[in-house]
Amino acid sequence: MSELKTRWDIFCTVVDNYGDIGVTWRLARQLVAEHSLAVRLWVDDLRAFERMCPEIDVHVAQQWQQGVEVRRWPAEWLPTEAADVVIAAFACQLPATYMEAMAERKQPPLWMNLDYLSAEDWVMGCHGLPSVKYKHVQKYFFFPGFQKGTGGLLRESGLLERRRQFQQDPQAQRTFLQGLGVDRAPDAQLISLFAYENAGLASWLDALASDSMSTHVLVPEGRVLGDVERWLGVNDLQAGALHVREAVTVQVLPFVRQDQYDQLLWCCDFNAVRGEDSFVRAQWAGRPLLWHIYQQEEDVHLDKLEAFLALYVKGLSAPASEAISGLWRAWNAGAKMTDHWHSTRKHWPELEKHAETWCLEQALQADLATALVQFYGNWI
Incomplete structure (x- = not known):
């Protein structure tokens, strides 16, 4: 599958005001700018996001910012087609109907839990391993880190x-x-x-x-x-x-x-x-x-x-x-x-x-x- 056609969904629940959205916003922009991917960023708190990106309209459920499709994560989830790659940032729980949409895909998506950053030794042993399944859709652990055998750190080109x-x-x-x-x-x-x-x-x-x-x-x-x-x-x-x-x-x-x-x-x-x-x-x-x-x-x-x-x-x-x-x-x-x-x-x-x-x-x-x-x- 061509990277140009690959669709990615990143889900973010704002827990610590700016940290969670800070990481996922950087990641989403870089995936678009450097890897030519189609990225939707689902965020449950656009007001926290607004501090980081003043162009955000907190009253709009769907908008584009710097090439990223920003979507409000609604309390009442509407039927949405699942992407090719699904990232649950920091172990956030995906909407049940979206998980059903993942399972209904002819080709199941790659489903990853992007975890918190840690230098602990056990991270290298868990990085990239399969986690739980939802029906036939397998989730994987993905750990940022400071050593070989981890996912590395966010760093834009140049x-x-x-x-x-x-x-x-x-x-x-x-x-x-x-x-x-x-x-x-x-x-x-x-x-x-x-x-x-x-x-x-x-x-x-x-x-x-x-x-x-x-x-x-x-x-x-x-x-x-x-x-x-x-x-x-x-x-x-x-x-x-x-x-x-x-x-x-x-x-x-x-x-x-x-x-x-x-x-x-x-x-x-x-x-x-x-x-x-x-x-x-x-x-x-x-x-x-x-x-x-x-x-x-x-x-x-x-x-x-x-x-x-x-x-x-x-x-x-x-x-x-x-x-x-x-x-x-x-x-x-x-x-x-x-x-x-x-x-x-x-x-x-x-x-x-x-x-x-x-x-x-x-x-x-x-x-x-x-x-x-x-x-x-x-x-x-």
């Missing part, structure tokens, strides 16, 4: 070259930041902060405020703003707000498109990110980072954190490894950050070099969209 050119062009960076209302002082380190609520933030901001180095913290609108407000002693922070305390400047940014967020990460010296989508994009930025992992019951998320750290710190000296690992663990425990931040700063040149090395190593793997297309090609 991304790292565009990033390299941007990071080598100070004027392009200044122009971009000025477009967001950011006036960066020449001697200030730039930090982006995108996180869930975190009790450890106040101690980190205290450390930045009392530092000999100036720091400009850029905070995209999101859940961590409440903690920022408490530290500043203000209420109702909005995009554009700017506050200075000693050596630290805190500025709130509007929620931006994905490509603009990439450029924000490329501009910054250090990126604090959360969840899955921004976590991967920060790795492609080639800069030191801090991950706030999505909290799960019984702290199972901490196993995922440790699994990633075990991979990430390979190649670092023992002191640098201990410093960055300590910082990540403290952040994810909501613990005091001061000493861990100071330790991390001591190893800054090594951590900067390592972040770029890690990025280039990950880029040696096939990207997630290509891996999915290859899996389908092998399946048929």
Whole structure:
């Protein structure tokens, strides 16, 4: 079957505001742009999607955005012909009538569960294996990951070259930041902060405020703003707000498109990110980072954190490894950050070099969209 005629359906239920739709929107666009596929993206919450793609009309059930057919996932499902490839993102449950439509096809579709990103060892053993069946339609596990034997990471063609050119062009960076209302002082380190609520933030901001180095913290609108407000002693922070305390400047940014967020990460010296989508994009930025992992019951998320750290710190000296690992663990425990931040700063040149090395190593793997297309090609 020709790729040009292949129809793909991607189903997304919005659980964590932006993470789920962030991943599936990137994937859908790349499948269209780079693999010439016909893609329908089914989303149950178009308002969350609108923050990422302002052109979305939340009142329209069917529309096209950047070559992707965007469909509202209705509460009452109407009869719809099943696609050649069906992706249930993050184990979302497909509509019963759509599953019947899959079973009624003369040629059953390839049905995949695109799972959450994890560096745990068991992922390699499960990736690509058959899962449950619905009648005669077989579902398969598909795991993104950081090692061979997984589905890789989302990475558009030419991304790292565009990033390299941007990071080598100070004027392009200044122009971009000025477009967001950011006036960066020449001697200030730039930090982006995108996180869930975190009790450890106040101690980190205290450390930045009392530092000999100036720091400009850029905070995209999101859940961590409440903690920022408490530290500043203000209420109702909005995009554009700017506050200075000693050596630290805190500025709130509007929620931006994905490509603009990439450029924000490329501009910054250090990126604090959360969840899955921004976590991967920060790795492609080639800069030191801090991950706030999505909290799960019984702290199972901490196993995922440790699994990633075990991979990430390979190649670092023992002191640098201990410093960055300590910082990540403290952040994810909501613990005091001061000493861990100071330790991390001591190893800054090594951590900067390592972040770029890690990025280039990950880029040696096939990207997630290509891996999915290859899996389908092998399946048929």
